[in-house]
Amino acid sequence: MATAGGPTLRRRQLGAELRRLREHAGKRIEDVAAHLECSMSKISRVETGQAPIKARDVRDLLQWYGVTDPELTEAVMLVHKGAQQQGWWAHYNxxxxxxxxxxxxxxxxxxxxxxxxxxxxxxxxxxxxxxxxxxxxxxxxxxxxxxxxxxxxxxxxxxxxxxxxxxxxxxxxxxxxxxxxxxxxxxxxxxxxxxxxxxxxxxxxxxxxxxxxxxxxxxxxxxxxxxxxxxxxxxxxxxxxxxxxxxxxxxxxxxxxxxxxxxxxxxxxxxxxxxxxxxxxxxxxxx
CATH class of the missing domain: 3.30.870 (Endonuclease; Chain A)
Structure with a gap:
């Protein structure tokens, strides 16, 4: 998966990959929301790169989606790490x-x-x-x-x-x-x-x-x-x-x-x- 760009683009990349993995696993957004005990809108916003997600929840989802490739897991977590960084504009939030x-x-x-x-x-x-x-x-x-x-x-x-x-x-x-x-x-x-x-x-x-x-x-x-x-x-x-x-x-x-x-x-x-x-x-x- 792509890992280029700043935190905003990486958050979008992370969301797109989580959506791809969810669909590949045959899960619905409502299934994920119930699994993580959050709202469906939160999951939708995560998958569109508009909301953050905790590292432990990402690892939980990867396991739940049946991801067994350690390289893919490492790549997803690397993108997540980049998505947590703050851009220069954070000083003006x-x-x-x-x-x-x-x-x-x-x-x-x-x-x-x-x-x-x-x-x-x-x-x-x-x-x-x-x-x-x-x-x-x-x-x-x-x-x-x-x-x-x-x-x-x-x-x-x-x-x-x-x-x-x-x-x-x-x-x-x-x-x-x-x-x-x-x-x-x-x-x-x-x-x-x-x-x-x-x-x-x-x-x-x-x-x-x-x-x-x-x-x-x-x-x-x-x-x-x-x-x-x-x-x-x-x-x-x-x-x-x-x-x-x-x-x-x-x-x-x-x-x-x-x-x-x-x-x-x-x-x-x-x-x-x-x-x-x-x-x-x-x-x-x-x-």
Whole structure:
């Protein structure tokens, strides 16, 4: 079984392997829940990598599933050990919105991230002043939390310059999002200049969807596709006020891949991005 990646990806790997072994043993989720004396939802969350499981329970399940190969047992326990480690984002757990720690872990393990952004500049591309304005608008009475979340966002951005393999980022952002003066004209102009600089990175592609394009395939809202490599399935992340949703079923993932392909095909060529950013900044300063 695969053992690569950080704690979030390893937790997902562990869950997938436990699910495979359960199905091979002919056990149902309700059987496992009764065996471990816990809820079915807990087992479901363990198998999808959303909840931890104790080492003794893993060993118990392996024995109950009839696993006799010592190498397989050792490999599963090694993945479990890696899944228990804390990522750098754990320092921000007290202020992170629900589900954000999971996303940060997936993002840190991803090799490729493709995102459609209708409302804001993508978090990995935000300046500190822009990020502060966005976060403060949501948490106006929590200055400490705002400071912490700004630092958290800045730490995430290190993925774009990590070595030896920086995260490959492809973002399609709506023109209307870039014309919204978040933090004021000066902050927004600086943000546009920052985007122009980021677009020069070899691992960053930015497309701007003109408002004049009208309706297109992704108008339902923001989403991201996280790709980890050939052995790990792509994950779709959908963020909304109602909560965060992670989709992994092949049919769901395929739908979002097709949607992103349609959106980037409809948007102007990335080579036009610097000129568009300069024009928006100029018009914003003149208004």
């Amino acid at each position: 007290e202020v992170l919105p629900s589900g954000m720690a999971t996303y940060a872990g997936l993002e840190a393990d991803a090799r490729v991230l493709r995102s459609y952004e209708p409302t804001f500049v993508h978090g990995l591309l935000q300046t500190e002043d822009y990020a502060r304005a966005v976060i403060a608008a949501v948490r106006p009475n929590e200055p400490y939390e705002v400071d912490q979340l700004v630092r958290f966002r800045k730490e995430r951005q290190a993925l774009l310059t990590r070595t030896p393999e920086p995260l490959e980022l492809w973002v399609v952002v709506e023109e209307s999002a870039l014309r919204r003066p978040v933090g004021g004209i000066e902050v927004m102009v600086a943000q546009l200049e920052h985007l122009a600089g980021a677009a020069e990175l070899p691992n960053v592609t930015i497309q701007i969807m003109p408002t004049a394009k009208g309706a297109h395939a992704a108008l339902a809202g923001t989403f991201s596709l996280l790709e980890f490599g050939p052995r790990e399935p792509t994950v779709v992340y959908v963020n909304s006020i109602a909560g965060n949703v992670y989709l992994e079923k092949e049919r769901d993932v395929r739908t979002f891949i097709q949607t992103f392909d349609l959106v980037r095909a409809a948007a102007p060529d990335p080579q036009e991005t610097p000129t568009t950013l300069e024009r928006i900044a100029r018009e914003m300063q003149a208004s």
